[in-house]
Amino acid sequence: MEILSPGQSHTKVIRNIFHCLEHGAKMGWLLDPEESCVFVYDAEQAVKMFEASDVVLPMPAFAKTVQLTVGEIFGWLTE
Template identity: 60%
Template sequence: KENGGVANVFAIAPDWTIEILSPDQNQTKVTKNILHCLKHGTQMGWLIDPEDRSVFVYRPTQSTEVFDQPEQLLPMPSFARELQLTVGELFGWLLE
């Protein structure tokens, strides 16, 4: 924005959307945001639940998957396919 603030309205969908659920946040609202992005061109959405140490992975044409084992490799969108990240590594970064 011209005034230096952060924009709150975006004209295009991101390629990848990542939401981190906070304790006071409504999971339904966050999920709706991810589904809205997928409907408009986003390749992949992650909903990270730090309290449960789980990652819900949303894709436009597949069922939602849940990753909650530390050794599980998280799926990546096509443009980040070379990135390898396990559930344990992700939560190691988030919970430091």
């Protein structure tokens, strides 16, 4: 999971996610607090963007029992 900070390069953060996927990670998340969206990078599929606060985010197979919504993630960031 990467959280994009103000002024941080999107390219650098995405490069880090791709590096992890190339070395065995099953999934990577990029949280953009400014836009309140989550980009999910999956080693098997294309990148998907989630914005609605009630949407349950996809999880890798080992964490399928975990259910987190976009709203929960950003709620934790603002606490």
